[in-house]
Amino acid sequence: MSHAEEEIIQILQFMDKSSFDELQLSTNDLLLIVRKNGCVAGIDHNQASLPSPGRISGEGLSNDPLLSDPESEKVEHSESSDKEQDGLLPITAPILGICYLQPEPGAPPYVEVGTAVEEGTTICLIETMKVFNAVRSGVRGSIQRVCVNNGELVEYGQTLFLVSQEDING
Amino acid sequence: MASISRVLVANRGEIAVRVIRACREMGIYSILAASEADKDSLPAKMADRVVCIGPPSPEDSYLKIETVITAALGTGADAVHPGYGFLAERPELAEECHRHGIRFIGPEADAIRRMGNKLLARGIVKKLGIAVVPGSEKVGSFREALETAEELGFPVLLKSAAGGGGRGMRVAAGESELRAGFVSAANESRASFGDDTLFLERFIPNARHLEVQILADLFGNVIHLGERDCSLQRRYQKIVEEAPASFVSPGIRDGIREAAVRVAASLRYRGAGTIEFIFDQDRCEFYFLEMNTRIQVEHPVTEVITGVDIVKEQIRLADDHPLGLAQGQISFSGHAIECRVNAESPGSGFRPCPGKITAWRLPGGDNVRVDTHGYAGYAAPPYYDSLLAKVIVRGPDRPAAIEKMRCSLDEFTIGGVDTSIPFLQFILDHPDYRSGGVNTRWVESLAFGGPAS
Numbered sequence: 001m002s003h004a005e006e007e008i009i010q011i012l013q014f015m016d017k018s019s020f021d022e023l024q025l026s027t028n029d030l031l032l033i034v035r036k037n038g039c040v041a042g043i044d045h046n047q048a049s050l051p052s053p054g055r056i057s058g059e060g061l062s063n064d065p066l067l068s069d070p071e072s073e074k075v076e077h078s079e080s081s082d083k084e085q086d087g088l089l090p091i092t093a094p095i096l097g098i099c100y101l102q103p104e105p106g107a108p109p110y111v112e113v114g115t116a117v118e119e120g121t122t123i124c125l126i127e128t129m130k131v132f133n134a135v136r137s138g139v140r141g142s143i144q145r146v147c148v149n150n151g152e153l154v155e156y157g158q159t160l161f162l163v164s165q166e167d168i169n170g
Numbered sequence: 171m172a173s174i175s176r177v178l179v180a181n182r183g184e185i186a187v188r189v190i191r192a193c194r195e196m197g198i199y200s201i202l203a204a205s206e207a208d209k210d211s212l213p214a215k216m217a218d219r220v221v222c223i224g225p226p227s228p229e230d231s232y233l234k235i236e237t238v239i240t241a242a243l244g245t246g247a248d249a250v251h252p253g254y255g256f257l258a259e260r261p262e263l264a265e266e267c268h269r270h271g272i273r274f275i276g277p278e279a280d281a282i283r284r285m286g287n288k289l290l291a292r293g294i295v296k297k298l299g300i301a302v303v304p305g306s307e308k309v310g311s312f313r314e315a316l317e318t319a320e321e322l323g324f325p326v327l328l329k330s331a332a333g334g335g336g337r338g339m340r341v342a343a344g345e346s347e348l349r350a351g352f353v354s355a356a357n358e359s360r361a362s363f364g365d366d367t368l369f370l371e372r373f374i375p376n377a378r379h380l381e382v383q384i385l386a387d388l389f390g391n392v393i394h395l396g397e398r399d400c401s402l403q404r405r406y407q408k409i410v411e412e413a414p415a416s417f418v419s420p421g422i423r424d425g426i427r428e429a430a431v432r433v434a435a436s437l438r439y440r441g442a443g444t445i446e447f448i449f450d451q452d453r454c455e456f457y458f459l460e461m462n463t464r465i466q467v468e469h470p471v472t473e474v475i476t477g478v479d480i481v482k483e484q485i486r487l488a489d490d491h492p493l494g495l496a497q498g499q500i501s502f503s504g505h506a507i508e509c510r511v512n513a514e515s516p517g518s519g520f521r522p523c524p525g526k527i528t529a530w531r532l533p534g535g536d537n538v539r540v541d542t543h544g545y546a547g548y549a550a551p552p553y554y555d556s557l558l559a560k561v562i563v564r565g566p567d568r569p570a571a572i573e574k575m576r577c578s579l580d581e582f583t584i585g586g587v588d589t590s591i592p593f594l595q596f597i598l599d600h601p602d603y604r605s606g607g608v609n610t611r612w613v614e615s616l617a618f619g620g621p622a623s
Binding site for chain 2: 035095096097098127128129131153155156157158
């Protein structure tokens with residue numbers, strides 16, 4: 001786990017225990033917004049315009065198990081791009097919605113780093129208003145990076161996974 | 171419910187800029203729902219957050235209710251502003267917002283639905299004792315249409331019950347045109363609106379288009395902000411709008427204002443709305459045309475003569491506030507004109523001209539306002555309408571306002587795309603326009619060859 005990831009987890013644990021309802025933290029290369037009550041926490045790099053820090057709004061904490069668990073590794077987002085990254089192919093979201101990495105709560109994720117995928121392999125679900133859309137890999141290769149967190153809002157075109165297009169039969 | 175603090179703007183272009191500005195001034199966090207083609211647009215640069223909701227095509231982005239709702243839920247928005255067009259008058263969006271605990275910045279779904287069906291709206295308004303354009307109920311067959319047309323008297327207008335905003339209409343001057351128009355109007359109506367219900371209205375050859383802006387709160391208070399004259403139209407698209415309607419008698423203006431307030435009150439309306447009327451200049455009679463249950467493109471002309479910020483009022487009214495002003499506190503000062511600047515080539519049949527803006531210099535000065543999403547280097551995408559900017563001026567009287575608009579359009583420099591500015595200049599210079607001798611067919615009767623004319 002990187003230093004930044006450790007700090008983010010510490011902040012989340014602090015928020016969990018505190019009576020604050022919202023935290024916004026901005027530094028030169030990081031904007032962290034944490035809100036309680038059902039609003040999905042997100043980490044956005046390179047925001048064009050940063051809101052003023054320190055605003056508090058009142059909501060309560062939700063115990064939805066599909067929302068990011070502060071104990072697990074939080075994914076830092078890199079700038080989403082359609083171009084190849086480090087020779088890896090991005091798989092992007094075909095629609096906007098809530099991304100689920102596993103078929104249901106408690107089940108193992110569809111794919112992990114190292115999982116071999118074919119074109120038709122389901123790699124995640126994206127939900128809009130209770131309709132769950134299966135996202136297929138579209139390429140043959142193996143997953144090298146998981147770029148989103150479970151339960152997170154993903155935008156149309158957002159990079160979900162990075163895949164290396166190897167010949168998996170050797 | 172807590173006060174609105176995060177608004178999802180489910181629209182694009184100049185109206186998205188307008189709504190985001192109002193949010194910023196109210197300390198409200200703005201989230202723009204943008205298609206892929208609008209990710210680098212001006213509203214995207216202004217919003218506190220942008221979420222990409224789909225590919226460029228409106229059917230896959232701006233028109234997807236479930237995507238807009240999911241974007242609102244996922245970004246923690248507590249309200250959605252639909253702008254105009256797109257989903258603004260889709261009652262299903264208002265219903266889904268309500269179902270998910272999100273405020274819809276607009277009226278209740280029921281009011282949208284009732285005024286959305288133009289035939290139903292006519293019936294509702296008729297019951298209030300307000301005149302509607304002489305016309306028919308639903309005409310189910312060409313036979314019925316012909317009988318009705320003969321009663322009303324040709325020429326007649328074939329209209330779609332599910333349409334509005336000038337779409338799905340055909341003029342028929344006689345039986346053969348009615349026969350041809352009936353089938354094609356029904357087909358177009360079914361394709362565009364999913365409903366092929368047609369009705370007829372008398373065609374009024376010498377008409378003015380007048381409309382009244384209203385605001386209403388959830389406590390039953392309704393006020394009007396005066397009327398607008400939008401008679402200058404090309405293919406039912408407004409090009410120049412003014413406030414007040416200076417060529418119409420005070421009696422008529424009072425009549426339409428009073429009628430508009432009564433219509434809104436009878437619907438238990440909430441928010442901003444506009445009731446449109448046709449004024450028959452030959453008969454000196456006004457008739458209810460339709461009601462638009464959303465903010466309109468031309469709202470700025472009302473804002474600059476009343477000093478009321480209609481978008482901020484929309485947000486406050488959606489937030490359960492009572493109207494902040496009583497009718498007696500609304501006053502009108504001066505004369506306002508708005509010109510819609512489109513990226514199109516008037517000399518080539520008004521063909522749209524999407525493209526990159528290489529030069530951009532806005533007009534300025536006192537009482538000159540420009541609502542736009544354009545900027546130097548902006549590439550207007552081809553997937554949407556061609557409206558690039560609205561220039562709004564206010565003067566102490568109409569002649570002064572016309573002069574100010576002429577000068578502003580002269581100052582407004584746009585390079586890289588053709589615009590309708592030469593056509594607007596032609597209109598402003600025309601003696602008929604200046605003397606008020608116009609009607610809704612006047613623009614189309616103009617012979618305009620191009621910038622050299």
